[in-house]
Amino acid sequence: MLHDYALLTITGLLWGGVYLLMAEGLNLIYGVMKVVNLAHGDFIVAGGLLAVTLFSTYQLSPITALPIAGFLLLLVGLAVQTGILERLVGGGSQAEIRTLLATFGLSYIVSNVALLLWGGQVQSIPFLQGAVKVGGLAIPENLLVCSIIAFIVAGSVHFWLTQTISGKTVRATAQSELGAASCGLNIKMIRAVTFALGSAMAGAAGAITIVLIPFQSTSGGDLTVQSFTVIALGGLGDYVGAVLAALLLGLTQSFTSYFLGSNVAAAMVYLLFIVVLIFRPQGLLGRAGRV
Amino acid sequence: MKGQVSLTERVPKLEVVRPVTTGARVTKTFAAAEWIPFAIGVAIAVTIAVRGNGYVVQVLTSTAIFVVLASGWNIISGLVGYVSFGQVAFFGLGAYLAAELIVHFQLPWYMAAAGAGVGAVVVALVLGTIMLRLQGIFFALGMFGLARIGQIAATSLDSTGGAMGETIPTTGDSLQTALTIIGVACGAVILTRVIMRSRFGLQLMAIRDDQTAAKGAGVNTQAVKVAAFCIAACLAALAGALYAWNIGYVDPTSAFNGTIELQTILMVLVGGIGTMWGPVVGAILISLINQVLWARFPMEQQIILGSIVILVVLLAPGGLVSMVNRFGWARRQPVWAPPPALETSDEVAAPGRTGGTHPDGALRGVSLTKRFGGVVAVDDVNLHAESGQILAIIGPNGAGKSTLFDLLSGFARPSSGKVHLGDRDLTGLNPHVIARSGVARTFQTSRLFSSLTVWETVLLASSSLHESRKTAVAETAKILSKVGLLNSWESFPERLSPGQQRLLEIARALALHPRVLLLDEAMAGMTPQEIARVHAVLEHAVAQGCAVVAIEHVLPAISSLASRVQVLDFGKTIAEGVPAQVLRDPLVIDAYLGVGE
Numbered sequence: 033m034l035h036d037y038a039l040l041t042i043t044g045l046l047w048g049g050v051y052l053l054m055a056e057g058l059n060l061i062y063g064v065m066k067v068v069n070l071a072h073g074d075f076i077v078a079g080g081l082l083a084v085t086l087f088s089t090y091q092l093s094p095i096t097a098l099p100i101a102g103f104l105l106l107l108v109g110l111a112v113q114t115g116i117l118e119r120l121v122g123g124g125s126q127a128e129i130r131t132l133l134a135t136f137g138l139s140y141i142v143s144n145v146a147l148l149l150w151g152g153q154v155q156s157i158p159f160l161q162g163a164v165k166v167g168g169l170a171i172p173e174n175l176l177v178c179s180i181i182a183f184i185v186a187g188s189v190h191f192w193l194t195q196t197i198s199g200k201t202v203r204a205t206a207q208s209e210l211g212a213a214s215c216g217l218n219i220k221m222i223r224a225v226t227f228a229l230g231s232a233m234a235g236a237a238g239a240i241t242i243v244l245i246p247f248q249s250t251s252g253g254d255l256t257v258q259s260f261t262v263i264a265l266g267g268l269g270d271y272v273g274a275v276l277a278a279l280l281l282g283l284t285q286s287f288t289s290y291f292l293g294s295n296v297a298a299a300m301v302y303l304l305f306i307v308v309l310i311f312r313p314q315g316l317l318g319r320a321g322r323v
Numbered sequence: 324m325k326g327q328v329s330l331t332e333r334v335p336k337l338e339v340v341r342p343v344t345t346g347a348r349v350t351k352t353f354a355a356a357e358w359i360p361f362a363i364g365v366a367i368a369v370t371i372a373v374r375g376n377g378y379v380v381q382v383l384t385s386t387a388i389f390v391v392l393a394s395g396w397n398i399i400s401g402l403v404g405y406v407s408f409g410q411v412a413f414f415g416l417g418a419y420l421a422a423e424l425i426v427h428f429q430l431p432w433y434m435a436a437a438g439a440g441v442g443a444v445v446v447a448l449v450l451g452t453i454m455l456r457l458q459g460i461f462f463a464l465g466m467f468g469l470a471r472i473g474q475i476a477a478t479s480l481d482s483t484g485g486a487m488g489e490t491i492p493t494t495g496d497s498l499q500t501a502l503t504i505i506g507v508a509c510g511a512v513i514l515t516r517v518i519m520r521s522r523f524g525l526q527l528m529a530i531r532d533d534q535t536a537a538k539g540a541g542v543n544t545q546a547v548k549v550a551a552f553c554i555a556a557c558l559a560a561l562a563g564a565l566y567a568w569n570i571g572y573v574d575p576t577s578a579f580n581g582t583i584e585l586q587t588i589l590m591v592l593v594g595g596i597g598t599m600w601g602p603v604v605g606a607i608l609i610s611l612i613n614q615v616l617w618a619r620f621p622m623e624q625q626i627i628l629g630s631i632v633i634l635v636v637l638l639a640p641g642g643l644v645s646m647v648n649r650f651g652w653a654r655r656q657p658v659w660a661p662p663p664a665l666e667t668s669d670e671v672a673a674p675g676r677t678g679g680t681h682p683d684g685a686l687r688g689v690s691l692t693k694r695f696g697g698v699v700a701v702d703d704v705n706l707h708a709e710s711g712q713i714l715a716i717i718g719p720n721g722a723g724k725s726t727l728f729d730l731l732s733g734f735a736r737p738s739s740g741k742v743h744l745g746d747r748d749l750t751g752l753n754p755h756v757i758a759r760s761g762v763a764r765t766f767q768t769s770r771l772f773s774s775l776t777v778w779e780t781v782l783l784a785s786s787s788l789h790e791s792r793k794t795a796v797a798e799t800a801k802i803l804s805k806v807g808l809l810n811s812w813e814s815f816p817e818r819l820s821p822g823q824q825r826l827l828e829i830a831r832a833l834a835l836h837p838r839v840l841l842l843d844e845a846m847a848g849m850t851p852q853e854i855a856r857v858h859a860v861l862e863h864a865v866a867q868g869c870a871v872v873a874i875e876h877v878l879p880a881i882s883s884l885a886s887r888v889q890v891l892d893f894g895k896t897i898a899e900g901v902p903a904q905v906l907r908d909p910l911v912i913d914a915y916l917g918v919g920e
Contacts, residue, residue, distance in 0.1 A: 070408075132459075134637070137631075137633040140585055260460075260464055302468035
């Protein structure tokens with residue numbers, strides 16, 4: 033029994049890393065632009081399905097596919113930001129609604145394109161299917177690798193944002209666009225870079241997480257909500273908060289699917305999402321909107 | 324002082340103004356005209372239902388179902404501004420409720436549809452109370468989540484066939500089905516029209532434009548939003564029930580289908596979000612486009628629909644109807660307009676609100692304190708507003724003046740202290756309750772409703788006080804003429820000068836027949852003429868026994884009228900008394916003008 037709990041806790045925390053990896057791009061974009069990209073989950077799916085093709089056609093491992101998917105989605109993100117989002121008119125809540133509607137339309141385009149390219153079936157990649165034994169507990173290798181990558185990415189983004197000049201310009205823009213612009217920063221470019229980078233992170237996350245979670249072209253919506261749950265729980269744009277939130281979600285998932293079944297676990301994300309929004313709209317750490 | 328008095332004398336206290344009614348006549352002609360295309364549309368639909376072949380009738384019924392669904396989405400997302408990505412949750416709920424009632428309770432289809440509508444309202448009442456506390460993206464995605472929860476629940480429910488779905492025995496011929504669905508669609512359109520021309524619709528649009536200002540105008544925003552949410556849910560559930568009954572089958576994937584959501588949103592966007600005819604025009608157009616797409620690009624349908632969403636948002640965010648609006652056609656008609664001509668200076672005070680007769684009608688703030696984290700914005704402030712007097716609150720920036728107003732009007736809860744209006748304890752009451760009980764306010768930065776006309780803005784406040792339409796309309800006309808805006812009754816706020824916008828805000832507050840009027844820098848940005856107008860209005864209100872509390876930066880703007888001045892600095896009262904004396908107080912000069920004066 034104790035053994036079960038230990039395993040559930042460890043896999044829960046590792047799954048938390050996977051959720052974090054999928055949510056990081058969305059978090060970066062929200063933190064800087066106060067925009068939620070509703071096509072985020074579809075970007076993840078596209079990255080994952082691309083990795084499947086690279087694996088089956090060119091025998092490239094998901095680790096190699098990761099930068100390729102990231103780069104392609106970087107280009108997509110750049111095109112979306114400069115071609116659509118930057119051109120929306122209106123300000124305030126009106127702009128927010130228009131961005132939502134535009135990315136809502138985009139999510140259907142991306143998932144339909146994915147459907148045409150890869151078909152509708154559920155796909156995955158057989159990769160690192162062994163298990164690591166730690167003190168009598170068997171931990172899946174692929175879960176471990178995904179989780180480690182997640183924390184590396186989280187760490188490097190955090191380092192970039194807090195320790196480098198280019199990262200600081202992004203944070204400055206997040207805190208005050210007007211202030212950043214009056215310091216001579218090119219706000220438009222920073223927004224484009226941020227959106228492209230966030231999209232790239234989604235694609236890269238998809239390329240590796242498909243090893244763990246089989247995707248189909250229509251999985252995007254669920255992944256968007258799941259990622260949004262993580263960043264909302266963490267306090268929209270808050271990096272440390274997102275880490276805690278992802279771990280909490282991982283634990284919740286691992287325990288509910290063990291005790292209550294996978295259907296309840298699937299609904300759990302949404303329940304958690306709604307509960308969080310109602311009782312803790314400012315997130316776990318309660319300092320919303322900071323990068 | 325003398326100069327001010329002569330200024331006020333130049334402005335007659337009560338003008339007898341006849342509103343310009345040419346615009347109103349135009350509006351009326353269109354009111355008749357807009358029903359002609361509607362009647363023709365219905366006639367065509369009925370003809371198709373009677374004469375058309377199976378395929379055409381199916382296109383027609385599916386279009387009509389979408390009209391119902393789109394009308395519902397337009398009410399919650401277009402009129403109230405709460406964009407939902409999960410309206411299909413209620414569509415699916417309706418489909419399943421109807422299926423259950425038909426299959427397991429052997430109810431006739433119309434009872435089942437009615438049951439689905441009622442069931443959805445009950446569910447929406449509970450969900451709306453919770454979900455409508457969320458805003459923007461949170462509400463939109465929260466609703467999306469609900470739709471997914473609904474789908475998961477339907478999949479795991481064995482009594483309805485789980486993931487496989489279940490068959491519903493079809494009753495009635497296709498003509499009866501088609502006519503029923505057309506009838507419900509007409510009902511949805513008429514309902515939209517009734518709402519948009521009612522007090523309720525006015526409140527919805529006010530909430531969309533500025534929720535805080537709506538509360539200040541006495542609107543019970545939470546109740547109104549939940550009501551709209553329930554109506555939208557009911558329409559969606561009816562659409563779902565009719566859909567299930569029409570195809571004789573229900574399953575989780577098609578009942579909670581994301582493509583239905585996409586199409587619904589697209590229809591309203593293309594037609595014109597928040598407009599009366601948008602959902603109908605959009606539903607017909609997109610349904611027709613969809614038929615072509617199904618035939619020629621069955622695989623690329625979502626790409627094309629998604630691209631249209633983006634194109635509409637980019638190029639024509641108002642949709643087709645608002646493009647037509649530019650030429651003055653199909654423009655939304657003002658609620659309860661035109662204003663009646665004012666015959667005489669009828670000085671009939673509103674029923675139940677004869678301000679002067681309340682012996683203790685004064686507003687008292689007792690040791691009010693407000694802390695934000697470690698900052699004490701308002702620190703143990705006492706305030707006493709006497710009926711028939713003007714109290715000026717002055718103080719440098721950040722002295723806590725506006726926070727004090729928020730405490731008095733219920734927009735913020737005091738950390739400690741009490742607010743009394745006469746014998747009544749107002750502490751902790753909702754802003755709209757306080758507004759209706761006689762404490763009206765304006766805001767430091769102008770908060771007007773961008774899509775409501777001058778007439779509607781004041782009518783909103785007036786109608787939240789007066790049940791009777793006649794009284795509300797008469798009061799609104801009277802107040803508008805008092806502030807000199809009656810001739811601009813058809814204008815939108817963006818067309819007014821900054822001073823006129825301020826006047827409109829004051830008019831909105833006066834429409835609540837306040838016993839206490841809180842003015843937050845109401846005269847900032849006004850011309851001397853407009854200031855004189857405000858002075859005249861204030862003197863009139865004060866003469867009727869209203870207590871006025873005015874925050875001002877510009878001392879001369881109010882000091883000539885004020886009987887007392889209270890000076891705040893760092894959240895504390897540093898001086899109070901008659902203006903002449905207070906303004907000579909060295910402490911005040913120090914705080915206000917800096918040392919070295």
